[in-house]
Amino acid sequence: MAGADPSTADPSVQTVATEERSPAAKVSTARKVIPFLVAIALLAFVGSRIDFRAFVAALRGLDYVSFLAFAMAWQIVLLGADALGNYAAYRLTMPEVKLGDFYIFRGASYLPGMVNHHLGQAYLTYLMAKLAGIPVARVAGATLVSYAGWMGCLLGCVTVALPLSGLPLGYVPIILLAGIGYLVVVHLKPARLAKTTLFAPLFEAGLKGHAVSLVARLPHLLVLVLGTWCSYLFFGVDIPIGTALLYLPILLVATTLPITPQGFGTRDALAAMFFARFATGESEAERLGRLTATTTAWGVSITLAGILLGIVCARVVQKRLLALA
Numbered sequence: 255m256a257g258a259d260p261s262t263a264d265p266s267v268q269t270v271a272t273e274e275r276s277p278a279a280k281v282s283t284a285r286k287v288i289p290f291l292v293a294i295a296l297l298a299f300v301g302s303r304i305d306f307r308a309f310v311a312a313l314r315g316l317d318y319v320s321f322l323a324f325a326m327a328w329q330i331v332l333l334g335a336d337a338l339g340n341y342a343a344y345r346l347t348m349p350e351v352k353l354g355d356f357y358i359f360r361g362a363s364y365l366p367g368m369v370n371h372h373l374g375q376a377y378l379t380y381l382m383a384k385l386a387g388i389p390v391a392r393v394a395g396a397t398l399v400s401y402a403g404w405m406g407c408l409l410g411c412v413t414v415a416l417p418l419s420g421l422p423l424g425y426v427p428i429i430l431l432a433g434i435g436y437l438v439v440v441h442l443k444p445a446r447l448a449k450t451t452l453f454a455p456l457f458e459a460g461l462k463g464h465a466v467s468l469v470a471r472l473p474h475l476l477v478l479v480l481g482t483w484c485s486y487l488f489f490g491v492d493i494p495i496g497t498a499l500l501y502l503p504i505l506l507v508a509t510t511l512p513i514t515p516q517g518f519g520t521r522d523a524l525a526a527m528f529f530a531r532f533a534t535g536e537s538e539a540e541r542l543g544r545l546t547a548t549t550t551a552w553g554v555s556i557t558l559a560g561i562l563l564g565i566v567c568a569r570v571v572q573k574r575l576l577a578l579a
Contacts (some may be wrong), residue, residue: 311544351382355385358567365561368561398453482506489551491545531543
């Protein structure tokens with residue numbers, strides 16, 4: 255995947271190079287600061303409700319070696335599952351790219367992803383465009399295929415979890431109809447949308463491509479849910495499988511939103527809402543203290559593991575980018 259030197263390329267290539275620089279546009283100071291302020295506010299709210307003695311006791315009783323080793327192993331496996339899901343979607347636009355490339359590129363995107371998941375996804379899109387010599391808008395379209403597979407997995411997970419939890423189906427039929435409507439549009443391929451650079455990959459993928467993207471994304475969702483569920487078990491928080499399948503995807507999606515950095519605060523507040531009754535303790539404050547110790551330790555551990563993986567992968571990517579210069 256080699257690209258031309260922009261200084262000697264023709265105008266069309268220079269246009270692509272200009273497009274490739276767009277994801278690197280500066281983010282306003284407010285957008286940088288607000289997520290941290292929201293995280294502080296959420297953590298302060300959670301902190302005002304917990305028993306700090308129970309919080310400290312839970313952390314003291316943790317087997318740190320096993321917990322950190324588990325977090326690192328989980329992050330390595332998760333990166334592989336995430337790379338597989340991305341590969342299934344992006345190869346529709348870049349058939350020459352290899353699965354191993356996506357492991358390295360996705361790992362490198364973990365560093366900007368420390369600030370926000372979607373910032374990391376944007377950086378991955380930029381890398382794909384830069385190293386494959388494809389316009390950013392088209393690569394972003396392949397990203398939409400990946401997102402479609404991810405949303406299909408989440409919908410399927412909720413549909414399975416609701417009966418297991420004994421809860422009514424609620425809005426699931428409406429969401430299913432919306433999903434079916436989307437697939438009908440993909441199948442019909444409206445000319446105005448199909449010719450748009452951003453949306454073209456969606457229609458090129460077609461129903462078969464979307465199905466492949468969904469199946470390839472399932473291991474990613476499974477590793478996410480299973481690993482997060484196991485992290486609670488380290489602290490004696492035993493969440494029933496039906497409840498875990500229902501609420502963990504919601505928690506995981508919320509932590510990827512550009513609300514707080516790395517989901518800190520968001521993860522703790524939602525966990526307190528969904529899982530407090532499964533923690534041990536004589537009072538609600540004690541149960542929340544143990545639960546918050548779980549979410550805090552897990553958030554810190556996977557962040558450290560992600561940074562280590564990101565540094566290693568970023569060094570490899572940097573060498574490839576220098577080779578293009």
